[in-house]
């Protein structure tokens with residue numbers, strides 16, 4: 273069997289390697305994303321006080337530290353067995369929504385828009401945010417401004433944009449001041465307007481990518497995400513729901529502590545990332561997808577006016593049921609950004625938004641805690657056990673890229689089968705495989721390669737291990 | 747008889763005290779002071795700052811950290827300002843390239859000996875070790891990190907001890923012994939294996955001598971001793987004046 277290796281994947285956060293496995297006829301019959309870094313967070317957390325977990329786990333990712341802070345703090349709330357004060361809850365939500373906005377802006381405008389706006393076959397030297405700046409200056413500048421807005425909110429309310437610390441076990445460190453609230457409120461209309469304009473543009477783009485839509489991880493699978501009790505999109509504190517490829521709900525109302533009854537975790541020798549699957553279907557048939565697309569597929573509605581309007585249009589894409597092609601991730605991200613901005617505004621305008629009681633204090637009251645939140649890239653699960661003194665004895669983290677792991681491989685295979693043939697690889701085909709990976713926006717570890725092209729190394733290896741063909745991009 | 751001779755005797759004492767005043771130079775400045783004081787005390791009275799980690803006014807000085815090293819003219823060795831007493835005619839310098847180099851090296855050694863990961867530390871932002879590193883321009887450590895994995899003692903109801911962040915300054919040992927009088931803390935083990943222990947190396951929470959006064963926690967310069975339940979960066983230490991504390995207790999100052 274011959275192997276094509278794409279290493280490293282560009283414009284993905286972290287480092288991954290892709291191998292395409294050819295059979296003797298030169299047909300791709302397997303595709304694998306190898307995550308070969310061991311970061312060992314779960315291991316080195318052992319013996320540490322639970323109060324340190326939010327800060328430790330926030331280091332898993334420099335793009336979405338807030339999601340880890342939130343999931344971790346929620347797991348700690350669970351250990352303390354407290355219900356956090358309402359104002360603290362609202363502040364956490366605002367920061368979490370701001371995080372969604374900034375991360376989606378990064379993913380869409382900085383990382384994916386070069387492919388969408390300039391085309392897959394554009395010269396790699398131009399296919400980056402600077403290329404977009406040249407051709408669509410408004411859009412690129414607006415995207416950068418949108419990300420900045422989200423980050424400023426995080427910085428205001430949680431202390432620091434890269435490693436914020438304001439979200440703590442029991443609630444928030446500081447309440448919000450009137451000045452902070454007003455400053456954030458001022459930035460919302462412009463951001464909303466920009467996201468709406470981008471959505472219109474995105475709809476037009478779809479027609480130019482019919483091939484990609486058909487082949488970008490367009491296959492039946494389950495979808496998972498959290499929803500509110502009423503079925504609305506809920507990023508901060510929903511229950512898990514699974515829907516199948518027909519859009520039917522197959523499991524619903526799964527509270528955080530029960531996730532293990534529904535999600536199994538398989539391991540494979542060639543990757544350090546585990547393979548979660550939906551238990552009732554077994555492994556690997558229980559493949560499911562998480563993230564913006566999955567969330568819109570599982571939710572009944574967004575619950576905010578503009579986002580609901582956009583969602584309605586989105587529902588018609590794949591015949592009204594669930595959107596199956598991961599290509600739609602891009603649009604889903606914009607709809608979520610719209611939702612996040614609207615929801616933020618509602619929370620900021622709450623009559624008790626400035627209430628100073630934002631934190632509950634308590635010691636160790638339970639020896640186990642689970643915290644679930646929807647990170648920009650999908651469901652994030654933090655699960656800890658502690659000894660009676662509050663030192664971690666065991667930890668399990670399931671990140672979005674983990675949930676999507678089976679689906680990413682499946683998606684790459686699908687594209688490779690269509691665009692890769694024999695022992696020669698065209699630049700555009702190579703980039704399409706990568707683009708599938710990028711559509712999932714995997715956060716393989718934590719470094720951003722937001723700008724430009726990273727060196728790309730592709731090898732085609734014959735059955736005897738000889739290099740048949742090699743493509744290098746510097 | 748005793749009454750008659752009392753007055754002249756006092757006078758003589760006072761005069762001899764005056765006569766005993768000594769003169770020395772620190773960083774070029776001429777200073778007149780009383781004998782019996784340490785170089786550190788005299789320097790601080792004069793407004794000259796010498797970096798320290800283990801010395802605390804009001805507690806016995808033990809010269810544990812060596813950060814206060816100074817140069818004395820005519821002496822090849824560097825001397826700790828917190829334990830060496832002033833002498834008449836001394837010429838002291840507290841700043842030099844050589845001293846800066848050694849002070850930085852001491853900090854680098856401290857950083858590599860245990861796990862001082864400010865990013866997740868409860869005392870980040872209010873840590874004397876961190877402050878000194880910033881002040882003296884320590885940006886990285888050229889030595890290999892030892893990355894010890896020492897067990898955290900979270901058995902106390904209100905406080906937590908993380909030996910991975912301890913610099914063995916023994917401030918906690920001394921304040922517990924000299925001010926609280928409980929003698930809970932001691933240094934156990936030898937050399938590189940030294941550690942702070944409660945009672946006879948028992949879990950802190952089970953200590954019979956500990957009064958839970960929290961003085962050790964407040965005086966600890968790093969995040970090694972902290973209030974339980976605080977998240978990263980939330981432990982700020984009370985600015986305590988041990989000398990005043992001693993005065994209130996009516997003890998010697």
Ligand code: SF4
Nearest residue numbers: 912913915916918966
């Ligand atoms: S625990 Fe703190 S005060 Fe005690 S020796 Fe260690 S660093 Fe010094």
Ligand code: FES
Nearest residue numbers: 800809811812828
């Ligand atoms: S302050 Fe003098 S040796 Fe520590």
